[in-house]
Amino acid sequence: xxxxxxxxxxxxxxxxxxxxxxxxxxxxxxxxxxxxxxxxxxxxxxxxxxxxxxxxxxxxxxxxxxxxxxxxxxxxxxxxxxxxxxxxxxxxxxxxxxxxxxxxxxxxxxxxx
Amino acid sequence: xxxxxxxxxxxxxxxxxxxxxxxxxxxxxxxxxxxxxxxxxxxxxxxxxxxxxxxxxxxxxxxxxxxxxxxxxxxxxxxxxxxxxxxxxxxxxxxxxxxxxxxxxxxxxxxxxxxx
Numbered sequence: 001x002x003x004x005x006x007x008x009x010x011x012x013x014x015x016x017x018x019x020x021x022x023x024x025x026x027x028x029x030x031x032x033x034x035x036x037x038x039x040x041x042x043x044x045x046x047x048x049x050x051x052x053x054x055x056x057x058x059x060x061x062x063x064x065x066x067x068x069x070x071x072x073x074x075x076x077x078x079x080x081x082x083x084x085x086x087x088x089x090x091x092x093x094x095x096x097x098x099x100x101x102x103x104x105x106x107x108x109x110x111x112x113x
Numbered sequence: 114x115x116x117x118x119x120x121x122x123x124x125x126x127x128x129x130x131x132x133x134x135x136x137x138x139x140x141x142x143x144x145x146x147x148x149x150x151x152x153x154x155x156x157x158x159x160x161x162x163x164x165x166x167x168x169x170x171x172x173x174x175x176x177x178x179x180x181x182x183x184x185x186x187x188x189x190x191x192x193x194x195x196x197x198x199x200x201x202x203x204x205x206x207x208x209x210x211x212x213x214x215x216x217x218x219x220x221x222x223x224x225x226x227x228x229x
Contacts, residue, residue, distance in 0.1 A: 004155070031215035040122070042201060042219035043156070050214050058216065090155050094215040100144055100205050102215060104155030 002026050006091050006105035013081045013112045021076040021108050023091030029103070030096040032074040036060065036087040037107070043090065049074055050096075081112045115140050117202055119220035127228050132189040134223045136202030143205075145178050145185040146217065150199040159200075160187070192227050199224050 007022045025032065033048035035058075045058030047066040055066050063085060065077040074093075078085060088109050092102040119136045126132060136145070144163055148156035160171050162178035162185060169176055173190045185202055202220040205213035 033215055035219075040221055042117075042119075042221045043217075044219070045206070045216055048214060048216055092155070092215070099213050099215045100146055100203075100217065101158055101161065102148075102156075102217065104157070106153070106155050 004091055004093055004103050004105035006089075006108050008108060009106065010109050011111070013078075013110065015082060015112060017081050018077070018079050019081065019110075020078075021089055021091075021110070023074045023076065023105060024072050025074075025091075025093040025103070026072065027093065027095075027103065028071060029093035030071070031099055032068065032091065032093045033058070033102070034064070034066065034074070034076045035090045035092065037090060038087050046076065046089075078110075081110075083112045086110060086112045115142075115204065115206060115218045117204060117218055117220035119200075119202055119223050121223060122221065123224040123226070125226045125228065126192055128192060128194060130192050132192055132196070132225065133186065134188075134200060135184060135186045136220050137184045138204065139183075141182040143182065145176070146203040147174075147176050147185070147187050148201045148203060148219075150201065150222075152198065156199075156201055189225075192225075194227050194229055197225060197227050 004025045034046040035043040049055045049068040091105045147159045150156040160176040167178040175188045177186045199222040203217040206216040
C-alpha cells in the first residue's frame with residue numbers, strides 16, 4: 001500500500017516555464033488537495049477536489065490549475081512559473097467519512113529561477 | 114479568513130526534557146488536529162480532538178482542546194531525538210454547508226530540536 005505518491009521530488013524551473021506535479025493515491029480516498037509550505041507560514045491550501053471531475057479553489061490558487069479525471073490522480077499544473085512559486089508542495093487525501101484526517105505525500109520541492 | 118498562531122516558533126531542548134506548545138485562533142474551532150512533519154517528509158496526524166475540554170494522549174504526547182474552543186495545547190513528555198521535527202496545529206475550514214471536504218487551516222508550526 002503506497003499511500004500518496006508525489007513526483008518529482010525535486011524540480012528546478014526557469015521563470016515562464018510550465019510543469020505538472022503528479023499526485024496519486026491508492027487508498028480510494030474521495031477527497032484530495034494540494035498545499036504549499038513556505039518558511040514561517042505553515043501549509044496553505046491551493047486547490048482541492050471532492051471527487052472525480054469536481055475541483056475548487058483554496059486559499060492561494062493563482063498561477064495553478066488542477067483537474068481530477070480519476071479518483072486516484074490529482075495533478076497540479078503551473079502554467080507559467082514565477083519565482084514566488086518556489087516552495088515545497090504537498091498532495092494530501094482523505095476519506096469522506098474522516099475528512100480531516102489527511103494522508104500527505106512526501107512533498108515536491110520546486111525552485112523557480 | 115481563519116488564522117492559527119502557534120508558539121513558540123522554535124524550541125531547543127535536551128533529551129529527556131518535557132515540551133509544551135500551544136495554538137490559538139481568532140475564531141472558534143470544533144475540531145483541533147496536531148500533525149508532525151519529520152525532516153524531508155509530509156505531515157502525519159498525531160492527535161485529533163473533537164470536544165471542548167477534551168484531553169487525549171498518544172504515547173508520550175498529550176493534547177488538550179481548550180474550553181473556549183479557540184486554543185489547543187500539545188505536550189511531549191521525556192523527549193527523545195526522534196521527536197525532532199515541525200509540529201503543526203490545524204483546524205477544519207468549513208464551507209457554508211458545514212462540510213470541510215478535508216480543507217484544513219494550519220498554524221505556522223513549532224520547530225523542535227532535541228539535543229542528545
